[in-house]
Amino acid sequence: MAKGSSFLRRWIWVVLGLAVGLALVALLVANRQSPGQGEAARDVPTLSVIEVQPLELRLVARGHGVARAAESWRATANVGGRVVERHPELESGNILPEGTELLALDPTRYRLAIAEAEAELASLDAEKRQLDTEEENTRELLALERERLDLEEKELERVQRLADRGQISRSARDKQRRATVTQRQAVAKLENELALIPTRRKQLQARREQARTRREQAREDLADTRFEAPYDLRVGEVDIELHDRASPGQLLFRADSTESAEVEAHVPLPMLRRVVGGVADLEGAPGALDLQERVGLQALDAQVVLAGVRDVRWRGRVTRIASGLDPTTRTVRVVVTVDAPYEKAEPPERPVLQPGMYVRVRLSAPSPEPRLVVPASAVHDGAVYLATGEDRLERRPVTVAFEQDDLAVIADGLAPGDRVIVDDPVPAVDGMAVDPRHDEALEEELRRRAEGAGA
Structure with a gap:
């Protein structure tokens, strides 16, 4: 009897435990509440979106360099x-x-040299006047001697006829011959003297030129003092x-x-090509090898900014592009000139652009056509997140033409009116429901940055 009653009590406890457990389960099921609509709505993420539209874009290239004077004087x-x-x-x-x-x-030596040269020129002038007088006198004497020679020649002919007839002696004839020859010698001597006068005049002119040269050299030396x-x-x-x-x-x-300063800015070649692409006349000079012949440098806007101090800047102009690339950095050397760098200087807040200052150069030009622009942070591994018309997330691949100032310029993959998600949703599941919120302030900021405002 004892064993039977003990077995019966164990089964009673087991049955009671099962009954209590079943009762608890039934109670929990009866008190369960289904999730409300508000809890389901809290699972849909709220994301900022912008509506993509073509924007006026200002292409920008940046470089750096050291300022120098546009013109320097080494006084030697x-x-x-x-x-x-x-x-x-x-x-x-x-x-x-x-x-x-x-x-x-000290100019004394050079003033004495000038005085010496001028004295020599005065002496040569006197010699020239004397030579002119000699020439005039010689010509007059030669005319007289030629008349006398003519008379002697006629007398010789008369004496010769008389001698041939035997009317005078030979000695008289020979005497007339000697007189005629003597007169011929006198005429020849005067003719030789006249023939030498041009040579003497050339010698005087040469000496005069030498004296003039010494005088001019002395004057140049005097000016160089x-x-x-x-x-x-x-x-x-x-x-x-x-x-x-x-x-x-x-x-x-x-x-x-102090009239102008210049900076030889080192600009990466891809940046420069992008900027000048909007202003280059590639058809105007098809055979031109020099970039300056194809690019209107005046169309490029240039600003020079003191490195480390954004508020200190000068407006410049691109004057030329140096030949060849920098051998170390392989960058293009663009020379930017700043006119009147000493004007409006208010040290120390606004210093003068002095030689040796390390500066940054910003070149810009308007894009030939509007471009689709999104924040660079909105591009995730070659794709952007869009909010569809049904407020669903769509991952769409895009082609980024280039990035500039934290902006990504989209070449392909987007169309005007697309709503781009500018947040970084985690997780980002294609097709999941989203709650898009239009960020007009970011759109305005994007427009300003694309136009280059505040850069």
Whole structure:
């Protein structure tokens, strides 16, 4: 009996446990609530979108370089001499106006050389006048001697006829012959003197030219003793002092023009080709090898910005493209000129564009036609996310022509009116439902950046 009652109690406990478990399950099922519409809506991500439209785009190329003066003067001594004058402001960094006399060497030697040459010219002029007088006198004497010779010749003929008839002696005839020959010699001598006068005149002219050359050389040397500012300049290094002796060929000082500065900017070739593509006249000069012959450099807008200080900038103009690529960086060397770099200077907030400053150069030109532009961050591995008309996410491959200023210019894959998702949804499942929100502020910012505003 005891064993039977114990077995019965175990089965009763098992049945009771099963009953309690079933009751709990039934209670949980009865109290279960289905998810509401609000919870389902919270699973649809809200994403910012922009509507793609063709935008006016300004193509940009950037480079860097070091500023330098467009024109520099290396004042070198052409003549030797002691420094007798030196402008008190001839010191490194000072700005001096055009026409300022900066330095003078001792001119005494060259003034004496001029005086000596002028004295020789005066002497040669006197010799020339004397030669002219001699020529005139010789011609008059020659005319008289020729008349006398004519008389002697006639007398000789008369004497010869008389001698042939035996009316005079031979000695009388010979005497007349000697007189005639003597007269012939006198005429010949005067004729020789006249023949030599042109040669003597040429010799005088040659000596005169030599004296003139020495005088002009002395005048040039005298002018080279004075150094006058050829333009408004800023003095650089000065290597001469008052009372020092300068030697021919010695560098005295350096100075830079303040009228303009230039930068030889190193610009990557693909960037430059993209910018000039909108202004290049490829059909106007089909045989032109020089890029400058095909590109209107004046159509390029250039800005020079002090590296590290965005607010300090100067407007420039592209004046030329240097020949060949830079051998180290393989970049194009574009020369940008800044006119009047000293104007509107307010140091230290706005310094002067001085030689040696490291600057960045921005070249830009309008695109020939509007382009489709999206933020570069909206492109994911060659594709963009779109919001379809049914508010579904669509992953669409695109072709990016190039990127510029965090903008991606789309060449293929998008059409005007497409809604591009500018957020980065995670996960991004093709076809999933999205809640697009139109970001008009970003569209306006995109337009401004495409036009180059604030760059």
